[in-house]
Amino acid sequence: MHRTRIKICGLTRPEDVAAAVAAGADALGFVFYPPSPRHVEPSRAGALMAALPPFVGTVGLFVNAGVDEVCAAVRQAPVALLQFHGDETARLCAETARAANRPFMRVFRVRPDTRARELLEYEHQYRAASPLFSGLLLDTYVDAYGGAGKVFDWSLIPKELAPRVVLSGGLSVQNATEAVVLVRPYAVDISSGVELAKGIKDAQRMTAFVGAVRLADATPEKEHTHERRT
Numbered sequence: 001m002h003r004t005r006i007k008i009c010g011l012t013r014p015e016d017v018a019a020a021v022a023a024g025a026d027a028l029g030f031v032f033y034p035p036s037p038r039h040v041e042p043s044r045a046g047a048l049m050a051a052l053p054p055f056v057g058t059v060g061l062f063v064n065a066g067v068d069e070v071c072a073a074v075r076q077a078p079v080a081l082l083q084f085h086g087d088e089t090a091r092l093c094a095e096t097a098r099a100a101n102r103p104f105m106r107v108f109r110v111r112p113d114t115r116a117r118e119l120l121e122y123e124h125q126y127r128a129a130s131p132l133f134s135g136l137l138l139d140t141y142v143d144a145y146g147g148a149g150k151v152f153d154w155s156l157i158p159k160e161l162a163p164r165v166v167l168s169g170g171l172s173v174q175n176a177t178e179a180v181v182l183v184r185p186y187a188v189d190i191s192s193g194v195e196l197a198k199g200i201k202d203a204q205r206m207t208a209f210v211g212a213v214r215l216a217d218a219t220p221e222k223e224h225t226h227e228r229r230t
């Protein structure tokens with residue numbers, strides 16, 4: 001049985017970090033994008049991370065940050081993985097990841113007219129650009145950069161790509177089981193769906209979300225009702 005990994009993103013408070021870990025999150029995300037209401041200073045994120053037990057992954061989310069900015073952030077908050085959520089080119093991701101000495105995830109923001117082939121080519125492009133590329137995170141395209149709680153059409157994800165992707169965008173306690181049963185992604189990522197307010201997480205919703213994903217993991221494989229495009 002596949003165990004879908006779970007990342008909870010946009011943590012800003014020690015009590016939320018503790019609750020996310022208690023809920024069973026595999027990884028925690030810290031938003032290093034000052035305009036975001038979920039922004040944390042790297043020094044604060046470093047302090048939040050210092051309280052973590054072993055085997056909990058940490059991710060630093062950046063939007064169009066410069067190489068120096070990313071390197072300075074990871075010195076204060078030694079996240080295990082970078083997440084590039086803006087318009088960073090493959091070359092810039094490769095250069096930044098090398099300078100920061102960290103693997104990275106690239107975000108693709110899916111639009112209604114995104115084609116399956118485009119997703120596969122995008123993944124290929126980033127994989128070819130750097131050995132530090134660790135995978136694609138699929139989020140929903142919105143005019144702002146993210147954490148908007150909007151779902152995209154999961155049937156756009158090619159079947160061969162699904163087991164490698166991190167699925168995000170508008171996931172919630174209500175839709176998590178369906179999303180995981182339909183897509184069978186490597187991992188899921190949630191932020192606004194487990195919030196009381198922006199940057200303030202809800203312990204009960206985090207626990208319920210993890211439970212909804214585990215329910216999907218335990219649900220036997222069946223024919224996908226969504227037709228996958230190629």
Ligand SMILES: O=C(O)c1ccccc1NCC(=O)[C@H](O)[C@H](O)COP(=O)(O)O
Binds near residue numbers: 031039170192
């Ligand atoms: O959270 C933000 O404020 C944010 C700002 C800029 C870029 C990305 C941002 N968040 C992305 C995420 O938290 C997740 O990776 C993911 O997109 C899930 O978001 P949600 O739809 O709210 O669950």
